[in-house]
Structure formats: structure tokens, C-alpha cells
Amino acid sequence: MTPVILLTGFLGSGKTTLLQRLLQDPSMAGAAVLINEFGEVGLDHHLLDRIDDNVILLKSGCICCTVRGEVAEALGNLDSLRARGEIAFDRVVIETTGLADPYPVLQTLTAHPVLRSHFTNGGVLTTVDAVNARLQVEHRAEAVRQIAAADRIVLTKTDLAEPGQDQALRDRLARINPAARIVNSEAPVAEILGGFGPAAFAEGLVGREAHGHICGPDCGHESHNHAHHHHASHAAHHHDDVLGVTSFSLVIEDEINWTMFGTWLTLLLHKHGDRIFRVKGILALEGEDRPIAIHGVQHLVHAPTHMTHWPDGPRQSRIVFILEGLSPEQIRRSFAAFMGLSGVRAAA
Numbered sequence: 001m002t003p004v005i006l007l008t009g010f011l012g013s014g015k016t017t018l019l020q021r022l023l024q025d026p027s028m029a030g031a032a033v034l035i036n037e038f039g040e041v042g043l044d045h046h047l048l049d050r051i052d053d054n055v056i057l058l059k060s061g062c063i064c065c066t067v068r069g070e071v072a073e074a075l076g077n078l079d080s081l082r083a084r085g086e087i088a089f090d091r092v093v094i095e096t097t098g099l100a101d102p103y104p105v106l107q108t109l110t111a112h113p114v115l116r117s118h119f120t121n122g123g124v125l126t127t128v129d130a131v132n133a134r135l136q137v138e139h140r141a142e143a144v145r146q147i148a149a150a151d152r153i154v155l156t157k158t159d160l161a162e163p164g165q166d167q168a169l170r171d172r173l174a175r176i177n178p179a180a181r182i183v184n185s186e187a188p189v190a191e192i193l194g195g196f197g198p199a200a201f202a203e204g205l206v207g208r209e210a211h212g213h214i215c216g217p218d219c220g221h222e223s224h225n226h227a228h229h230h231h232a233s234h235a236a237h238h239h240d241d242v243l244g245v246t247s248f249s250l251v252i253e254d255e256i257n258w259t260m261f262g263t264w265l266t267l268l269l270h271k272h273g274d275r276i277f278r279v280k281g282i283l284a285l286e287g288e289d290r291p292i293a294i295h296g297v298q299h300l301v302h303a304p305t306h307m308t309h310w311p312d313g314p315r316q317s318r319i320v321f322i323l324e325g326l327s328p329e330q331i332r333r334s335f336a337a338f339m340g341l342s343g344v345r346a347a348a
């Protein structure tokens with residue numbers, strides 16, 4: 001049986017950063033990776049350095065909607081390729097979207113007629129952003145579900161948190177999920193993954209504070225509660241309705257002036273950060289050959305990083321937004337006007 005580790009955590013909480021670090025560890029050399037992103041425009045597989053046959057991008061939107069289709073199919077394909085000797089792997093990591101409910105994925109692993117005899121739940125690893133988690137836990141049910149489902153919680157961005165913020169957050173997390181051990185993302189990989197497995201689910205200990213009960217595979221409430229739980233989750237992140245969270249990208253033909261861009265993004269997140277869950281992009285800057293990766297999470301703008309090369313496709317800036325209550329056209333107009341650029345498209 002091949003263990004499947006589910007790597008989850010709210011938008012921008014550091015899943016890809018952690019995955020990158022885990023994959024560099026010799027113990028993870030045999031891992032196959034499935035990446036799922038919210039929205040049509042996937043950037044994470046570009047932002048992850050390791051691009052090979054064992055890294056697969058799941059294209060269609062939300063993992064909890066597609067899990068019975070695409071995730072199951074991707075796992076089935078991996079298994080067939082391995083059976084034919086075309087690839088080798090000894091575990092699978094699935095990075096979910098930051099808005100995913102992890103439970104349907106776990107359910108698929110345990111209930112799918114074929115998969116359950118090849119794959120097993122290898123545990124849920126949830127990243128929690130020490131700077132933004134308080135806001136997310138208060139306002140986003142998905143953030144709470146991801147914490148509740150964790151076997152291990154990895155606290156990220158403690159280097160950016162205010163003194164004292166860390167302990168208050170740990171206490172809060174322990175109330176949501178008393179069974180999960182909390183480790184710092186800077187801890188050695190052996191500590192992050194050591195002794196890690198689906199203990200919390202097996203013991204049925206998760207999610208006391210937020211839900212009273214989250215269905216586990218053996219809890220006996222599966223059909224009734226799961227339907228309700230899944231439905232509630234969808235209401236929170238319906239893909240195309242006016243109330244829900246939407247994703248789109250700006251595609252920019254011209255080179256970008258970094259100082260102007262930094263000012264625009266800071267102003268935008270200052271004003272609308274509560275509604276902008278995630279900004280990430282690959283930019284072609286004036287005077288720079290290599291692409292720059294940028295990340296914003298609510299009010300926080302992270303330090304930009306140089307990428308080693310341009311991913312497939314033209315040398316063209318792409319910025320993905322995941323937000324609520326703002327239209328793509330508002331963002332496009334604001335960007336184009338502030339930057340004084342005309343070749344700016346908003347792509348759904």
C-alpha cells in the first residue's frame with residue numbers, strides 16, 4: 001500500500017514552500033506529487049522547482065469537486081504507470097487548493113473500490129500562516145476544516161509574526177484540533193514528517209471546537225453528515241456565483257516597472273486585503289531577464305524571489321488573484337491606469 005500525504009492549508013499559508021523543502025529531503029526522493037489549484041490558471045507547478053514526470057497538475061478547479069473524478073483518475077494513472085515500470089514512487093503527496101475541504105479526498109482514498117487496495121491515507125499535513133490565520137479561522141470555514149482534519153499542523157511565517165502571536169495561535173489551534181502535533185515550518189524535515197500518520201482521524205478526535213464532529217471514515221455518519229458538510233463547504237467557495245470566491249488572472253504584454261508595481265500592490269492590499277485572499281504572479285520586469293515570483297496574502301506582501309528560468313510559454317507577466325466581492329475588471333482597470341499600460345487583459 002502506498003501512503004498518500006495530503007498537504008493542505010489556507011491560501012498562501014506556505015504549502016508549496018513547505019513541499020519544496022520536503023522534496024529536497026532524501027526521505028522524499030521517491031514521492032510523486034499531485035498539485036491542485038483553485039481557478040483555471042495554475043502557477044504552483046511553475047513555482048515548484050522540481051518539474052518531472054512525477055509532478056502532475058490537476059487542472060480543474062477545486063479538489064473537493066473533482067476528487068471523485070480527477071484525483072482518483074490521477075492516482076489510478078500513477079498506479080498503472082508504476083505497474084508498467086514506467087515510473088517509480090513509494091508515496092504520493094497531494095497539495096490541495098487553499099480553499100479545499102480535505103475530507104472528500106480522504107474519503108475517496110478509503111472508499112474508492114480500486115484505489116483503496118493500492119493507496120492508504122498517509123496523514124494530513126496542514127500549514128497554518130502565523131500572520132494571517134486568526135483572520136482566516138474567524139471568517140473562512142475551509143481554514144477551520146483544514147486545521148480540524150490535520151494530523152500534523154505546520155506553523156509557517158512565525159518569523160513574521162508579532163511576539164506573543166505565536167502562542168495565542170497555538171492555543172487556538174489546539175482547541176480546534178487537540179490531536180494534532182504542532183511543529184514550526186523551520187523544524188528539521190524529520191520532525192515535520194516523523195511518526196506522522198493518520199492518527200487523529202483514526203481516533204476520531206478532530207474538530208471538536210468548530211464542528212462538534214467531522215465525519216471520519218469509520219464514524220458511521222458518512223452519508224448524512226458528509227452531504228451536509230460538503231454542501232456547506234461548497235457554499236463557501238462556489239466557483240462562479242456572485243457571492244463566492246473567484247479567481248482570474250491579469251496577463252500583461254509589456255514589461256513592468258518594479259517600483260510602480262510594488263506601490264500599486266501595496267495600496268491594493270492595504271485597501272482590499274480583507275477580500276483579496278491571494279495574489280501570486282510571475283513578472284517580466286524592466287531590465288530583468290529572469291522572471292520574478294511575487295506573493296501576497298491578504299494584507300501581507302512577501303519578498304519577491306528570482307526564478308531560475310521562464311516556465312513554458314511566452315515571456316509574459318501573469319498575476320493570479322483569488323478574491324471575493326471585487327470584479328476582475330475593477331482590478332484590471334486599476335492596474336492599467338496606475339501603471340500606465342494598455343496591453344493588460346483579465347483572463348477568467
Ligand SMILES: Nc1nc2c(ncn2[C@@H]2O[C@H](COP(=O)(O)OP(=O)(O)OP(=O)(O)O)[C@@H](O)[C@H]2O)c(=O)[nH]1
Nearest residue numbers: 010011012013014015016017098156157185295302
Ligand atoms: N517569511 C516567510 N515567508 C513564507 C514562509 N512560508 C511561506 N512563505 C512565503 O509565503 C508566500 C506564499 O507561499 P506559498 O508556499 O506559495 O503558499 P501556498 O500555500 O502554496 O499558496 P497557494 O497555493 O496559493 O494557496 C511565498 O512568498 C512564500 O515565500 C515562512 O515560513 N516565512
